[in-house]
Amino acid sequence: MAFAIPKENYAGKVREIVIGKGDKAVKIGGYDSMPLCTFEGTWPNKPVVAMEVYDVAPELNAQGWPPATFEAFKDVINDPGAWAKKCLEYGADLICVQLAGTDPNAQNKSAEEAIEVVKKVKEAVGDIPLIIWGSNNLEKDQEVLPAIMEAFPNENWLFGPAEEGNYKKITASAIGYGHLVAGKSSIDVNLAKQLNILIENLGLSLDKVVMDPTTASLGYGIEYTYSVMERISLAALAQNDDKMQNPFINDLAKEAWKTREAMLTVEEEPTYGEQNTRGILMESITAIDLIAAGSSILIMRNPTAVKVIKELINELYS
Amino acid sequence: MGLTGIQIFKLLPKKNCKECGQPTCLAFAMQLAQGKTELSKCPYVSDEAKAKLAEASEPPIRGVVIGTGDEQYKIGEELVLYRHDKTFFNPPLIGVLFKDTEDDATIDARLKNFNEVSFERVGYILKAHLAVVKNESGDAGKFTALLQKIKDNTKKPIMAMSDDVAALEQAAGILKGTKGVLYAATEENYEKLVDIAKANELSLVLKAPIEKVAELTPKIVEKGFKDIILDTEARDAKTMFQHNTFVRRLALKKKDKAYGFPTCNLIYEMTDDEIKEATIAALAIAKYGGIIVISDCKPEVILPLAIQRLNIYTDPQRPMVVEQGIYPINEPDENSPVIVTTNFALTYFIVAAAIEASRVPTWLVIMDVEGMSVLTAWSAGKFVADAIAPFIKKVGIADKIKHRKIIIPGYVAQISGELQEELGEDWEVVIGTREAADIPAFLKEYVAKNQ
Numbered sequence: 001m002a003f004a005i006p007k008e009n010y011a012g013k014v015r016e017i018v019i020g021k022g023d024k025a026v027k028i029g030g031y032d033s034m035p036l037c038t039f040e041g042t043w044p045n046k047p048v049v050a051m052e053v054y055d056v057a058p059e060l061n062a063q064g065w066p067p068a069t070f071e072a073f074k075d076v077i078n079d080p081g082a083w084a085k086k087c088l089e090y091g092a093d094l095i096c097v098q099l100a101g102t103d104p105n106a107q108n109k110s111a112e113e114a115i116e117v118v119k120k121v122k123e124a125v126g127d128i129p130l131i132i133w134g135s136n137n138l139e140k141d142q143e144v145l146p147a148i149m150e151a152f153p154n155e156n157w158l159f160g161p162a163e164e165g166n167y168k169k170i171t172a173s174a175i176g177y178g179h180l181v182a183g184k185s186s187i188d189v190n191l192a193k194q195l196n197i198l199i200e201n202l203g204l205s206l207d208k209v210v211m212d213p214t215t216a217s218l219g220y221g222i223e224y225t226y227s228v229m230e231r232i233s234l235a236a237l238a239q240n241d242d243k244m245q246n247p248f249i250n251d252l253a254k255e256a257w258k259t260r261e262a263m264l265t266v267e268e269e270p271t272y273g274e275q276n277t278r279g280i281l282m283e284s285i286t287a288i289d290l291i292a293a294g295s296s297i298l299i300m301r302n303p304t305a306v307k308v309i310k311e312l313i314n315e316l317y318s
Numbered sequence: 319m320g321l322t323g324i325q326i327f328k329l330l331p332k333k334n335c336k337e338c339g340q341p342t343c344l345a346f347a348m349q350l351a352q353g354k355t356e357l358s359k360c361p362y363v364s365d366e367a368k369a370k371l372a373e374a375s376e377p378p379i380r381g382v383v384i385g386t387g388d389e390q391y392k393i394g395e396e397l398v399l400y401r402h403d404k405t406f407f408n409p410p411l412i413g414v415l416f417k418d419t420e421d422d423a424t425i426d427a428r429l430k431n432f433n434e435v436s437f438e439r440v441g442y443i444l445k446a447h448l449a450v451v452k453n454e455s456g457d458a459g460k461f462t463a464l465l466q467k468i469k470d471n472t473k474k475p476i477m478a479m480s481d482d483v484a485a486l487e488q489a490a491g492i493l494k495g496t497k498g499v500l501y502a503a504t505e506e507n508y509e510k511l512v513d514i515a516k517a518n519e520l521s522l523v524l525k526a527p528i529e530k531v532a533e534l535t536p537k538i539v540e541k542g543f544k545d546i547i548l549d550t551e552a553r554d555a556k557t558m559f560q561h562n563t564f565v566r567r568l569a570l571k572k573k574d575k576a577y578g579f580p581t582c583n584l585i586y587e588m589t590d591d592e593i594k595e596a597t598i599a600a601l602a603i604a605k606y607g608g609i610i611v612i613s614d615c616k617p618e619v620i621l622p623l624a625i626q627r628l629n630i631y632t633d634p635q636r637p638m639v640v641e642q643g644i645y646p647i648n649e650p651d652e653n654s655p656v657i658v659t660t661n662f663a664l665t666y667f668i669v670a671a672a673i674e675a676s677r678v679p680t681w682l683v684i685m686d687v688e689g690m691s692v693l694t695a696w697s698a699g700k701f702v703a704d705a706i707a708p709f710i711k712k713v714g715i716a717d718k719i720k721h722r723k724i725i726i727p728g729y730v731a732q733i734s735g736e737l738q739e740e741l742g743e744d745w746e747v748v749i750g751t752r753e754a755a756d757i758p759a760f761l762k763e764y765v766a767k768n769q
Contacts, residue, residue, distance in 0.1 A: 003529030006567040036559050036605075063675060063758070105759060218622060220671075221664050223629040226604070227402040234400070260671050261621060271437065273617030280593055281622040285600040289626070292604050308594045312601075316556050 007040040012240035020129025021156050028296040029247035035294040046317040050131050050299050051092035053083045055117040056101030068276035069302045080117045081124030090303040096131040102144050103135035111147035131158045142166035146173035154178035171202045182249050184212040187224045189231050193243050210249045217255035218286045229293035247296035256283040280305045321374045323348040329367040379569045379578045382521050382545050385475030393608040394580035405633040413448035413611035418460040431615040440638050440663045444624030450611045453480035462488045490518040512543045521545035523582050532576040549582040555598045562606035580608030600626045638663035642686035650679035652720040660687045660695045668754040676758035692727045703733045707740030728752035
């Protein structure tokens with residue numbers, strides 16, 4: 001008897017989403033099988049890697065960046081434009097401007113300062129689409145993100161995170177100024193669906209929405225993110241729930257690089273072994289888990305981790 | 319898997335003789351269905367019924383036991399494709415490669431790591447499990463010498479790997495009694511190797527193209543041998559993912575017994591890059607690998623991989639917990655702040671990491687609330703004033719500090735008044751942050767204010 005591949009039938013398909021415009025626009029989604037199952041479905045777009053550019057220069061120390069990542073960017077950390085170009089050299093598909101410095105509990109940078117950072121990045125990378133990521137401060141994000149949307153109208157960039165507490169203002173601005181929204185819900189299938197519905201009800205087409213199910217790192221809750229993404233994907237594909245058929249974005253680098261496994265030096269924890277490899281693996285394993293669970297946009301940091309993950313995406317989706 | 323009590327009852331003699339210790343055959347059938355008794359207690363059951371029951375009670379994926387004593391593991395016996403459907407049961411073994419062409423210094427250093435690299439996390443030990451000894455030289459003498467050396471120097475199980483049947487036969491003699499693994503049987507040599515594995519009580523990897531497996535495993539089972547592990551010759555990440563998925567689906571969804579065995583993934587053959595190798599190994603852990611072989615045993619690689627294994631195989635219905643008690647972080651003393659939170663492992667990890675990052679010496683006091691997070695435990699009435707107060711007094715934190723201040727999570731600010739009352743006047747309840755990320759800033763300010 002000939003070997004028959006045990007295939008699944010899927011009723012649904014995830015929306016194809018376009019970020020940016022023109023030749024350099026990036027497409028994600030559009031797939032109709034579970035992640036990596038190219039033998040039974042079509043994946044017109046592979047997952048993409050967005051590399052981070054921060055609005056505030058990181059420090060090389062215990063609260064900042066460990067050497068593995070700091071060294072790769074040390075010449076450009078005070079110049080967002082040069083930093084973004086460096087990311088493209090490292091293979092980034094798009095750039096994620098991280099506005100951590102706008103957090104009132106951090107440097108409390110203003111919207112105007114954030115706009116300056118974005119402007120420098122845009123001037124440096126031209127038409128490469130941008131993801132603009134807030135500081136996860138509900139109040140500040142709904143002030144800063146709309147201001148940037150207004151300053152760069154109709155670029156069709158992706159802005160996030162929009163949460164239950166601030167999605168209205170962020171979504172309204174995205175509609176007004178021609179951008180996309182990443183809705184962030186808290187590791188729950190129903191909350192993810194509800195936020196999509198709320199955003200759509202405000203008048204933004206779900207063709208302009210991606211989902212952030214809340215991203216945890218390896219060792220710090222990855223299994224929750226992993227399973228909620230598998231469950232949402234099954235709802236979208238097997239059950240054809242059209243309010244769940246949106247691609248995922250995962251803001252993973254921040255999570256992976258703040259773990260003690262990535263941060264502790266050999267002096268602090270000799271049994272943990274060499275620090276660089278350890279930290280890079282915290283990021284790359286978190287990323288491969290998220291790919292296996294269906295991520296379409298991975299926000300990443302370390303060039304070595306990015307290189308390996310891009311190679312694996314190309315192999316797995318070849 | 320398994321039959322219902324009624325289905326079993328139909329196969330029983332229905333004599334109600336009570337010799338099994340149960341009042342009726344139906345009661346006995348119900349006990350059997352729940353796994354609370356054994357069929358052998360029924361003196362009158364027919365051979366035909368025995369065979370049927372045995373077959374029906376076999377899991378769809380064979381459980382293969384590897385190793386002995388404290389280093390005994392089981393792989394296989396999985397029941398679902400997605401961990402959220404129930405849980406994954408038997409985590410894969412992380413195998414480490416030793417080649418008989420490597421020099422003594424390399425082997426010794428790796429062997430030392432293999433035996434000694436180990437980390438404790440929420441009561442679990444993270445480490446590598448299986449020594450994979452490969453006959454790269456083609457010389458049976460070198461191979462068996464290395465095998466003997468590793469066997470003499472580790473308690474962990476060993477997989478002996480060679481293309482040479484004669485070398486494997488010698489290897490099997492060395493491994494007898496260890497419940498190790500032989501690699502590999504092929505279409506050409508499986509009859510001989512099955513006999514060798516059987517005689518030495520070892521499990522056996524079948525190396526064959528995925529479409530050949532359906533033909534070969536039934537022949538091996540027919541020879542009375544079932545401890546089979548499948549290497550479908552996937553040598554890149556994509557093929558590995560697909561084959562592992564096919565095998566798992568065929569066994570569970572198509573009930574195809576021929577594919578009902580754990581898998582073996584040789585990750586070291588897929589790349590020469592250390593980071594890429596470990597990343598593919600992590601994918602194998604998430605997606606149905608049984609034995610996962612990597613090229614080295616460095617602590618910086620084993621730690622994240624073993625965490626991956628722990629995370630993916632955590633039962634989604636049962637949260638990981640840490641033990642109740644007092645955890646000193648950053649070497650606290652009698653003046654250091656005290657933070658109280660719940661024993662949900664994630665809460666513990668995130669709070670402990672935040673305190674650690676703050677560099678502020680702190681006592682972290684963990685209360686057993688059956689593994690619930692702060693808000694869940696509060697709404698379940700487990701992390702509330704009249705439970706926390708007696709716990710604080712009992713846990714003995716008062717003996718470690720001169721002050722009497724405790725910091726509670728910001729999410730349960732509403733209990734502070736009541737907790738203050740329950741604890742009495744000597745104590746002061748301080749409301750901490752809602753998010754762990756804000757703990758470092760909070761602690762620094764707190765310490766500055768309280769000095």
